[in-house]
Amino acid sequence: SQELEQSPQSLIVQEGKNLTINCTSSKTLYGLYWYKQKYGEGLIFLMMLQKGGEEKSHEKITAKLDEKKQQSSLHITASQPSHAGIYLCGAATNRDDKIIFGKGTRLHILP
Amino acid sequence: GAVVSQHPSRVICKSGTSVKIECRSLDFQATTMFWYRQFPKQSLMLMATSNEGSKATYEQGVEKDKFLINHASLTLSTLTVTSAHPEDSSFYICSAGTSGIGGTDTQYFGPGTRLTVL
Numbered sequence: 001s002q003e004l005e006q007s008p009q010s011l012i013v014q015e016g017k018n019l020t021i022n023c024t025s026s027k028t029l030y031g032l033y034w035y036k037q038k039y040g041e042g043l044i045f046l047m048m049l050q051k052g053g054e055e056k057s058h059e060k061i062t063a064k065l066d067e068k069k070q071q072s073s074l075h076i077t078a079s080q081p082s083h084a085g086i087y088l089c090g091a092a093t094n095r096d097d098k099i100i101f102g103k104g105t106r107l108h109i110l111p
Numbered sequence: 112g113a114v115v116s117q118h119p120s121r122v123i124c125k126s127g128t129s130v131k132i133e134c135r136s137l138d139f140q141a142t143t144m145f146w147y148r149q150f151p152k153q154s155l156m157l158m159a160t161s162n163e164g165s166k167a168t169y170e171q172g173v174e175k176d177k178f179l180i181n182h183a184s185l186t187l188s189t190l191t192v193t194s195a196h197p198e199d200s201s202f203y204i205c206s207a208g209t210s211g212i213g214g215t216d217t218q219y220f221g222p223g224t225r226l227t228v229l
Contacts, residue, residue, distance in 0.1 A: 006154075035220075041222065041223065042204065042220055042221060042222035043155075043204070043220040045220075088155065090155075098145055098157055098160050099145070099157075099218060100157060101154045101155045101156075101157075102154060103153070103154045104153075104154040106152075
């Protein structure tokens with residue numbers, strides 16, 4: 001079965017610093033998704049990556065997918081308190097397949 | 112953009128009762144809907160996949176007789192937690208996907224339902 005490893009599980013960063021969250025799949029992916037969530041609330045879609053080597057940015061958040069389409073990183077530049085939350089990577093191995101999620105990364109931003 | 116709603120957003124019930132959660136795609140037709148649950152401080156875990164007009168496909172370890180899923184129309188799927196127990200207390204999130212050009216590119220998540228079983 002597909003496994004999705006996300007690291008780190010928890011991250012505490014000083015405001016203004018950069019940070020990176022990683023997500024690795026045991027299989028080649030059709031699509032890799034990044035979401036943000038506060039527990040008990042819905043998911044906020046950040047971005048989706050499909051092509052090997054693809055990179056997308058939204059404001060200060062950049063996500064990349066490696067050429068093999070098995071590993072992705074989410075990078076936040078100059079972190080702000082609003083970035084705090086749970087970041088989840090999700091992956092699908094086929095076009096019509098379900099999305100399987102990683103265990104999430106809890107990001108805390110220190111003022 | 113596409114919107115998925117869930118109802119209720121929060122429910123408290125007594126142990127032994129059944130609870131129904133609705134998931135609706137408001138402005139698009141969802142050929143496939145997914146149900147996830149999330150325990151405190153944990154990630155989302157897929158429970159089942161439902162396709163309109165057919166039986167749901169459950170993930171390993173999920174009791175299909177306890178978590179009844181019905182996908183009667185292209186805009187509505189329901190999850191019924193039967194004979195609920197305190198350990199069923201969780202946050203349940205549905206998502207709706209569209210087939211076609213978008214495929215799973217267009218999977219939209221509902222806001223979730225927090226179930227508390229006393």
